[in-house]
Amino acid sequence: MGVSDWIRSWPVYRQLTGADRLGRGDAAASPQSREREPRTADADRVTASVCPYCAVGCSQNVYVGSDDGGERVLQIEGNPDSPISRGRLCPKGSASKQLVTGDHREERVLYRAPYGTEWQELDLPTALDMLADRVLDARRKGWQDTDADGKPLRRTQGIASLGGATLDNEENYLIKKLFTALGAVQIENQARI
Amino acid sequence: MTVSRESFYGPLDDVSGDAGYTEHPERVGFFTDTSVCIGCKACEVACKEWNLLPDDGFDLLGMSFDNTGELSANSWRHVAFIEQPAPPRESAPAREADAVDLGLPSFDLPGAGTGEETRTDFRWLMSSDVCKHCTHAGCLDVCPTGALFRTEFGTVVVQDDICNGCGYCVSGCPYGVIDRREDDGRAWKCTMCYDRLGDGLEPACAKACPTDSIQFGPLDELRERARERVATLHDRGITEARLYGEDPNDGVGGDGAFFLLLDEPEVYGLPPDPVVPTRDAGSMWARAGVAAAAFAATAVSVFFGRSRR
Amino acid sequence: MSRSLGRMSADAAQQRTAPAAASDAASDGDFRSYYGRRVLKEPVWEWLVPAYLFTGGLSAACAELAAGADLTRRPRLRKATRLGALGGLGASTYLLIADLGRPERFHHMLRVAKPSSPMSVGTWLLVAYGPGVGAAAVAEVLPSRLRRTWLGKLLGALARPAGLASAALAPGVASYTAVLLSHTAVPAWNEARDRLPFVFAGSAAAAGGGFGMVCAPVDEAEPARRLAAVGAVTELVTSRQLDERLGIVSEAYRTGKAHRLRQWSEYLTAGGALASLLAGRSRTAGVVSGLALLAGSALQRFGIFEAGVESTRDPKYVVVPQRRRVDRGEQA
């Protein structure tokens, strides 16, 4: 930037030569203000989602951008097309970005051994494998072939599950299907609560 | 442009033009209709999410459901909660007169009519406060760096790349809106989502507001809508409904963000009749000039006359 | 922030058994508020700004005395006050920058020239005022070996016009700070707008005079004494008006910390002025009364500053006058 450019960018100069004599508007605008744009304009894509809190089912637009750290959520806000929510969100829905991007989210599998006093990290495949062994063990220990009258039960009372009201239908479907095939019956969720 | 009295006080038709924008969009603003506010605070959260504001502490204030307290450098929307007796309604529906006769015996019940337990004269007011984006903005006028400036939309915005934290705006605001962020040193307040406006988006709070208590749009349209809303409420017997900050003849030349209130402004923590300090700038400078002249005259005069050496 | 909120809420809670009475929280009279909370923000300025008000006033009065002393050939008074003017200005500059939230951006003050901003006006005023004060003071203390250089000679020649130029601007420097405070929404400052310039000019004169009495020998200090006396009387008279003539806002001046500071200011200023008259040729008495005047001026600034802060803490200073205005149907 040459000296003349520099002077021309000086608001006092702009005050004296432009329409904003009092230096309260146009003349005082900073370069950043002149170039501003919403961060959603940087989004690589906008995907359609649904708020994960209550059951109204407000539509959300998720703006995804990327930087050196990979892809990240730039913004989540209401989708005005929705006949349910008309683009509006409550405080929880409005906090969705913090929900999914906050540092409270765990990223690693954690394991607490029997009688342990601390967490320890475990890699995911190992954890799943250990869990599968325990599932089979609990299933066996709680297995009931028949009731007292000899009627078939074909089930285990050794495994219980709770959860599903914030999960997808597809997920609930697989949960129920797998546990049913295992013979587990104590499968419950928030709908009972 | 010529500088005139209107640039500092009184009604001003073209605020952006006055700020040197020769071509500019319509002036936009907020109309916050508190009669439909449900106090959900979506505005507070949506604002923070968009503007990446820090939290404001985790203190229980014991003021109904208000734990924000007031507008601040970190909270650009603030929902006030007021629990109070409700005003009597002239148009209250007739009661026993048109009651259906049930053919059942009626009798006085124990405790009936003692007042407390049958009380219905109670209400809970909620209102989302925000920067007023005044026509004559005290903060903007006093800012010595031009960090605060009038945008082409007629709104008032702090430019964080300019602000040096002198703090003058904090005392310049007759509404107690703008504040300096402690660990940051700069002044912050609502920008009416200046970055979003440029892209044709509405501000985050107005977009989120579930009941459209916060309405965004061209100010002239909002004023028209607000007047109609008041008329409707008056027709329904809500005679205490009134507009606040809508009048271009008020002490700040009318607010860019105005309100429909159901009680006096001070009940919501708003000043009843704010005035931009700039109104009196002329007389203040004149008085200062007189004082300066007297000061000068005294300084000269002390060197005359016989010295008591 | 959070601590102050906590305190505010505790206050509010004490006022009522139930928080529901939000609209009826009032400490005196029948005004309504939001849980007794402040309407306005407290000034974010701390002690630096009232200190600046003092040092700025001191510098201006010194500049005046210096110019007079220069013209009336009072070299020691001239030297003292030229240095005093620079010292005051230097302190002012430091205080102003130190008070910024982003001191490294102090030069942003020079981005714009805003007639609507007393701080911007003041900045440019100081920009104009400063070089003269500086040149005059530097000329005063230039080591003798440097005086002989061309630069030294130039400075010597410029000292007087520089001093006079700064003296011409000094009254502005002394009084603009009143506008700086009044041109805010702070009730105690804004309501005092008609009187504050005189308090500040008087206070500046008293301080400058007091400084001259402290630093200059008695035989050259007469103008300083006179300036101090006139300044002190002006300050005392106009300051009293703040206590009495500003309606409810005067309460902010009459009570609490502001009151204590200004009471001490009044004692010191009155005492200093009186002593300067009675002191005769006693250098010690002159020094003591000069110090008293300086302290009185400083306390005045701190007191006025405090009154402003207090008037933002209690919502009554905002609500009561405005409510009255509205109820009477008066234009703002």
Add this chain to the structure above:
Amino acid sequence: MGSNMAEAHPVGFQWVMEAKARGAKVLHIDPRFTRTSALADKHVPLRAGSDIAFLGGVINHILSNDLDFREYVRAYTNASFLVGEEFVDTEDLDGLFSGYDPETGTYDTSTWQYENGFPEDSVESERHREQSAGEQHGSGGPKLESGTGIATDQTLEHPRCVFQILKRHFSRYTPEMVERICGVSREDFLEVCRAWTSASGREHTAALVYSVGWTQHSMGAQYIRAGAIIQLLLGNIGRPGGGVLALRGHASIQGSTDIPTLYNLLPGYLPMPDARHADKRDYVESIRGTHQKGYWHNADDYIVSLLKEYWGEAATEENDYRFDYLPRIDGDHGTYRTVMDMIDGKVFGYFLLGQNPAVGSAHGRLQRLGMANLDWLVVRDLTMIESAEFWRNAPEIETGEITAEQCRTEVFFFPAASHVEKEGTFTQTQRMLQWRDRALEPRGDQRSELWFIYHLGRILRRKLATSTDERDRPLLDLAWDYRTEGDGEFPEPSADDVLRRINGVDLTTGELLDSYQQLTSDGTTAAGCWIYSGVYAGGVNHARNRTARTEQDETALEWGWAWPANRRVLYNRASADPQGRPWSERKKLVWWDAERGEWTGHDVPDFPKTTPPEFEPEYGEAGPGALAGDDPFIMQADGKAWLFAPSGVVDGPLPTHYEPHESPMPNLLYGQQGSPARKVYGREDNPSNPAPPEGGGDVFPFVFTAARLTEHHTAGGMSRQLAYLSELQPALFVEVSPQLAAERGLENLDWAHVVTSRAAVDARVLVTERMRPLRLDGRVVHQVWMPYHWGPSGKVDGDVVNDLLGVVLDPNTMIQESKVATCDIRPGRRPRGCELLEYLAEYRRRAGVTVETGTHVVTAHTTASDAAATSDTTAPGSTGSHTTAQGTTDREEDA
């Protein structure tokens, strides 16, 4: 009623405000003055747990003044049906219906049947109760043997017709009784009655909204029944602007009921098989009557299609479609029973999938003690929640009841993917499925439940691959061949493929099904959830339909997909009159187009498309073909809406006011104090506070209730970790009226603690006029309200409010009574450590609480053996004379 919609469903509340702006009157009948009350035209406070008394009063008002929409009632409800002679009402049995067995605390519903209707198969009512019958019949309605052969009296005059039974049953619910029981003044009550009944008829409708303020009671299902009866009497069901709207509390809680993770249900509200069901035929016969009307008659098609989806090729007609692979239930396997089983050492492993029972379930202490007695626990969540860390931050650590070094439970914490990191459907509160696209990949070990379950299943199958054990066959034969994306050992399963198979496939062509009407029982269709059939109609994922609202009419059929068949208003045949014409122009939705010979309208007609209004089925006809032209309720066994429920509701055919399990009040209407069929668990670890006629209730003199705040979400796992939400409601508080504050010496913002026989919980005091003492039957009743979102971890923490509650359940739904209990409140903080246990023991001693307290559910002055006698027992309203009385509460949201 029973809903704080503005606070718990703020965005949904925009439509209430919209209606209000257009002139609708909004009434909020709720114990507490909430943000909803603030925006309503009128708020009527009533005592928590007294809603049926209030609603019964409204029903009585309607019937006594002939304010019902008679044409609708006569044509579309069972008002004209005659009930058998054996039926005896509560009027005559001091609060019990005929068929009650005091030994088991259950009803035999055979005496509740219609005349001429074949009696229901002798149902083992105890079993019926334990399996949560109401849920079993969720979409289909309970079975009836007959649909077409029911005796009726169109004049509605016959003493045994439903209309007259209803009239008699509610005759004692007078405005005076409402005032004495609910604390609602006669004036307020009649204002509500006037407003409600005026929104009736051809031109007007009223909508009724409820949430868990109704469901979380020991007779929650009956609350809803009472509301539904009013809406039916006023002709407000199946019509635009009408309805009984349940506002549910979680993003897909409707979905997790439709496609249940519930013990007693299979997808599509098919019941879980019972030990009594020897084979599929047994099963099908037990869930539908041979001659009943409507679509539920086709249950065989639905179960076979489900079995085909579960076991694919392995399910054949010869092997009964592997019906034998389904595990059988034989009692209560609900979450509370299961937790008690954990404490008793009968359960070894526990999965928590996005749920935090240590904070969010009633009786938190029971939950945590259960978790501490497992072999292993799996927690999958976004963030570290209390249920994963009970071994180091449970309140029981402080009391010494749990010690990490002695707790053997192995805990696996798996970080979960968030809603933007996976794709799939949520079903919202109006049965609408909405598809979410995946926005980005999760980080680290974060995975979806789909991934987790799919790969867990895959690994289990691999580990058992060589097993010859017959019990492993269901797992090994399972159709677990969903499409996956990506490479390696752990590819991502495709939610889209799962949804396709939920929708259903014609196995002969491989085509996706268009509707559940295409399902067959011959093994040629496979569908995971019959009511969701059609979501993928025409091979298009309609849950992903996103036509902007501005580009379609206000019914918005092009946005998402609502089951069944994308209908937005259920039973919308009722929006037309019996002749098929809209009731009125301004309330038209669906009507008969005589020219084209089909039903048409703004919504998808919920009726056989070409069955004309005047159609009459042959006697003895069954299934959809048996529906008459004026049988709008096509899933009901008789095509009519049930004012009187001859079966399916296990605690009575008509709603009846009983006091909550814990109440300061005697029942003023009957000798029967609480619901005679409520499910109680008398255990050392589940004590109850005494209620009349038991003594000692004055130790817990106040009515307690808990609910949500807008700013938080249930147990706080999704809100207490977020600064933006936590700062808005940073601490646990308890709301009390100024009067109660004065009585107990409570100061605003100071600490206080609330005590029940289970726990004591610290909270800051909020003194507010929104809490209002009620005058009930001559005494003042105070209420205490708390939000329940806090626990030991998160950005803001606090005591667990759910610890205060015990476990007592609605026998229909097995949902706990958590909206009302009794409590004490004292200034200052609670004792800590062992002293706390002493403190609670002392409270129990003073109140005389034992394991038996609250378990003697029958208090009626007559017994079931008197069933045949028509006694003239009057309401023993004057029994109790407690010196203090108490008050109430709120209700709200959360299921």
